[in-house]
Amino acid sequence: MYLVFDIGGTAIKYAYLNEEGTILERHEFLSNSLHSLPEFIESLSRIYHEGKHEVEGIALACPGVIDAQQGKILVISAYPYLNEVCLTKELSNACDGIKVTLENDGKCAGLAEAWIGNASAYQDSIVVVFGTGIGGAIIKNKAVHHGGHRLAGEISTIISDYDAAKNKFITWADTSSTKALCQITANRLNLPISEVNGYFIFEKAEQNNPIVLDILNQFYIDVAVQLYNLQYMYDPEIICLGGGISKQPRVLEGVQKALEHIYNETKKQLLIPKVTTCKYYNDANLIGALYHFKQIR
Structure with missing residues (x-):
């Protein structure tokens, strides 16, 4: 049995999972x-000490820039008192020396798909999560590829366009995050x-509103363009789309049609990226954090 924490911006989820990644009990x-750091450590360690289950280890999923190998948070805005803290060491010391691991929450979502999700049949995959920004995880040989500066998969910041007249650089998150999609729709519909x-x-869209259909068609093209770019940079076997909007069947269908359209129109693409949706959503961070623990124990 493992105790796993998903440290969110406003709430902390925690659950007990078995060896296979099944969630047996959950709370938040x-x-x-x-x-403060002492309050944070005391809160999490109390759950460990007061729990009724025998725990073999603790796994953490956390936002921010994470040094997973050292178990250290390098940059985090939601909990400023955790900046530059070796969280694994602090929590382990408060929990009888039990092993503790730490990984970025977006990377954990990717690991969940690689382990027992819709990318489980593949060694190399990419997970793209649409939300306030666009999260990403690059999975190589079933493990997270962090890169030289631990920024691999930070795909929100991909520069997708440049407005020369305004000297403005436009990122992928500016055009294709769920937040951006909502803002574009609000602007167009006044x-x-x-x-x-x-x-x-x-x-x-179900009501065939022409403005919304036009917005979504552009969204699908914008997403498809960057999926081609990701395909050629990392050559994954499959790309999984996550985030709340990816639950809408229209999204996968629209993106796949856009990928085919680009392939047929340009005559320069080498293949059509294989794309599906994620299997796990709200539970992905918990499951992936456990898989990370299992990989480095």
């Missing part, structure tokens, strides 16, 4: 009462952004 609590979310967009 708000983190706004934690204001609505306040507070009235637009993913459900609203796809409800309008």
Whole structure:
């Protein structure tokens, strides 16, 4: 049995998982009462000490720039008191010296797909997660590829366009994150952004709203272009799309059609990337954190 924490911006989820990655028990609590490293460590260690299960190890999924090998958080905005903290050592010391591992939450989502998700049949894969930004995980030989500066998979910042007149560089997140998609839709429909979310967009699409259909078609093309770029940079066997909007069947269908359109129109592409959706969503960070633990134990 393993105790796994998913440290989110406003809440901390924790669960007990077995060796196969099955979640047997889960809980969560708000983190706004934690204001210091001692409070943070005490809160997590109390769960370990008061738990009814015999725990073989603790795995953590955490936002920010992570040195997974050292178990250290290099940069994190949600919990500034954790910056430059070797979290694995601090928590292990408070939990009877038990082994603790740490990995970035987006990378954990990728590992979940590589282990028992929709990329499990492949050695090399990429997971793209649409949300406030665009998260990513590059999986090589079933393990996270971190890169020389631990930035591999930080695909939000890919420069996708340049507005010469305004001297403005446009990133992929600026055009294709769920946040951007909602903002573009609100602007085109002259609505306040507070009235637009993913459900609203796809409800309008079902009603064949021409403006929304046009926005989505452009979105599919923008995504497909970058998937081709990712394909040629890393040559994964499969790319999995995650995030709430990827649950909409229209998204996978639209992206696949856009990929085929580019392939047929340009006559210069070498292959059509193999794309599917993620299997795990809310539980992905927990499952992937455990897989990371299993890989380095």
